[in-house]
Amino acid sequence: MQANNLPPKNGKKPRAARRVLAGAVVASLFVAPTVTAAYAAPADGSEALGRVLDLNLLDIPVADAGFAYAGNPSAPGPVHNPLNVEALGALNLNLGTGLSNVPLINGDGTGLLTLGEAGVLSSYAETPSVTSAKAGAGAVSADGTIGLDGTNSGDMTANVDLTRLLGQLGVDGLTDQIVDEASLEIGALGSTADKTDGTLDTQYLVAGASATVSSPAVEGLTSALGAVVDDLGTTLNTGLSTEGVLGTITSGLEAIDIDLRPLARIGVTDSTVALNGIDAALSQVKNDVLTGVVTSDTGLVTIDLGSGDISVDLSKITTGGLNGKPANYEVLSTTAVQEIADEITLALSNLVTDLRDSMVAALDQIDIVVNLGLEARLLLPLASGTATVEGSVASFLGLVEDQPTTNVDLTLAGLDLGALITPLATGVVDVVGSALGTLVNPVIDGLPGVITGIVNGVTDPLEPVVEGVLNEIVEITVNEQGTTVIDDPDSEQDSTEAGDYVAALSVTLLPAMGDSANKISFARSEVRAADEASVIITSPENGAQIPEGEVVTVEGSAQPGKTITVTLDDLTEEAIVGEDGTWTVEFEGVTPGEKTAVATDGDDDANSTDEVTFEVVAAAVDADATDADAVDADATDAVDADATDAVDADATDAVDADATDAVDADAT
Known part of the structure; x- marks a missing residue:
């Protein structure tokens, strides 16, 4: 049964064939x-x-x-x-x-x-x-x-x-x-x-x-940039060999001569230079930078260089995150995808600064120890001793604020000369720093250009692929809203x-x-849900049969508080809809026959009405009562032949011959 202000039920909705693609599905x-x-x-x-x-x-x-x-x-x-x-x-x-x-x-x-x-x-x-x-x-x-x-x-x-x-x-x-x-x-x-x-x-x-997208090209940055780090290690190891600048450093140190007159002159008699921790420091660069994670300034894009995975935090793609958005907010809009591609390029470009800073930090972890033999002279040798100048490669190159430290063990006539030979440390730093600079500075200064070229070799082809493919693969919507059956x-x-x-x-x-x-x-x-409950009759159902003499109960639902008027034949009953949205009326003495009950909420401007048709069945006739009324055949139909049909021949047919047509009064 359907209330008259609701759309009719007109059968099943069609089920259109759907393309078999990207997975098969259950409705839920x-x-x-x-x-x-x-x-x-x-x-x-x-x-x-x-x-x-x-x-x-x-x-x-x-x-x-x-x-x-x-x-x-x-x-x-x-x-x-x-x-x-x-x-x-x-x-x-x-x-x-x-x-x-x-x-x-x-x-x-x-x-x-x-x-x-x-x-x-x-x-x-x-x-x-x-x-x-x-x-x-x-x-x-x-x-x-x-x-x-x-x-x-x-x-x-x-x-x-x-x-x-x-x-x-x-x-x-x-x-x-x-x-x-x-x-x-x-x-x-x-x-x-x-x-x-x-x-x-x-x-x-x-x-x-x-x-998340995984890029073999990004993963390949590890080996490409790792080669740059390896080049620095090779430069240091080879350059400080006997065949390299080590000899230059040694000869330069032994030429140092400090004039302390009128007391004496101090010179370097011999020297050794040790370089410690190159491999460990540069290996740390690879672990920290080239197999680590770089993040764009906004936090939108994070790139794992070791795996090549590029992760996009979609909550950072829009101000305020993913919540509180208007209906049907498209996350991966064309503008958003462009921003993602740009952020990937920027994040990878940060490698230029990150790798240079990391390599400078590594140079600060590589120690140089210079051991010197010292001799104090006037005309003849007066005393001998030693000096040690120690610092990182970065400190000798002036790349960090810390300076190499100097320890001197030299006395003359009971006097400690260590405090008087500060120029010794300066000379050692100058000699070592100058020799290292010819090796390392070109590498450090050339890092931005080298790294930029390698990174551009990845970002140049990556950016158009991200822009052209990402939003064609998937469309993401938050707070999706609409109407549906x-x-x-x-x-x-x-x-x-x-x-x-x-x-x-x-x-x-x-x-x-x-x-x-x-x-x-x-x-x-x-x-x-209905904006306002329509009048609906829930009982009796269409086509129901109700025996004559029973109370006809009509039940239904409607807007709470409304007054429902129900008519049946010339009978009318009213009920107020309860808080649970239901109402009930009863009719007594309904005569047999097909009946239609009509319920309405009585609103003149937009009344809601429902009706139901059913039958009140007349009471069955009692067989005993029917037989009792039957006429006894003996009493009704039997005719006493003697009383009814018999006619006295003498009285009926006899006619007085003398008086024609006269009927004997007794016989008549």
Whole structure:
């Protein structure tokens, strides 16, 4: 039965064939098989549907899908169903030619989806009245509220593998050496939708989301820039050999002569130079910089040089993060993708400064120890001693503020001459620094140009690939909202009633394909409720038969507080709708026959009316009473032959001959 102010139910909605692409799908995730299915009733005035995951990639009929559904008055709820991921493990997907039989979810990470903390995910639905519907999905509690504060992402909720989609775009050959893997990682999220008395309230929270692409070209930076570091090590090791500048340093040191007259002159008799920690220091550069992580100034892009992974923190792509956005906010807009590409280039360009600074820091970890033999003379040798000048390569080159230190062991006539020979240290630093500078300074000064050339060799081809491919692989929307036909996934009877929905985050795969694109919605909540409850008769049903003599009870639902007038034949009854939205009237003495009861809320400007046709069946005739009225054949039909038919021959037929026609008075 349908109230006259609601759209008619005109059959099942069509199910269009969907392209088999990027995965096959169930309408939603499974829950434990003990959950009782709910079935939408045609007279339901409100509906609510919560789904942790809604995929439209391929329509596969499944039992006990992971959702929570409620409808009023048929099954008002509340319903709170947890997620059961294991049930999805048996589903295989068809991603296109040559890529069939890929699991939807697989524990080893080979499926389209990898789910993390799925145990905290659930669905919620409740329809306390025809004007109130509430739904929730994702990280929602037993009362349907979102159990997140939006500040902590916690463990990953889901990972969507986008790598297989590169082949669908026909760009996998182009990107093999530049971008060979792509994925979307989603943190905890949830959504709620509540429509009560015509007011719709939707909420959503996304704790975090990031996109990751893996680039063999970026990974190759480690070896390319590592060669630059190795060159510095080779320069130091080779240059300070006997065949290199070591001899120059030694001869320069032995030429140092300090005039302390009138006391004496001090000269260098011999010298040794030791260089310690080259390999360890430069190896640390490789570990810290070339296999480390670089981040753009805004924090939007983080690049792991060791693995080649480029991670984009999508919460940094827009001011204020991913929450509090207007409906249907597109995260990966053309402008956003351009910004991501620029940030990748900037982050890699920071290597120029980072690597130079790191190599200078490494030079500060390489020690040079200069040991000198000293002799004090006037005309003849007066005393002998030693001096040690020690510092880092960076200190000898003047690249850091710290200066080499000098220790002198030399006495003359009982006097300590160490404090008097400061020029000795200056001379040693000058000799060693000058010799090292001819080797190291060209390397340090040339680092920016060398590193920039190497980095540009990666960023120049990487940037257009990111710009041209990323937003063609996936489209990401937060706070997705719209209208939809709310259909109980567990019912064979499809609904045609449109409601409102909100999804915390949705991912459209291959959006460039237009109508063939496929979408995954995370934490989707759907509600439908009347702005004001229409008059609906719920009992008796159309075609019901009620025995004559019974009280005819007419029940229904309507807006609480309204006065309902029900007419039946020439009878009229009224009832006030209770707070629960129901009303009841009774009719006595209804005569047999086909009857129509009409209920209306009485509003003159926009009254709502419903009616139902039924039959009052006349009472059956009692067999004993019917037989009692029968006429006794003996009493009714029997005629006494003697009394009725017999005519006295003498009295009837005799005619007095003398008086023709005269009838004997006695005989007559």
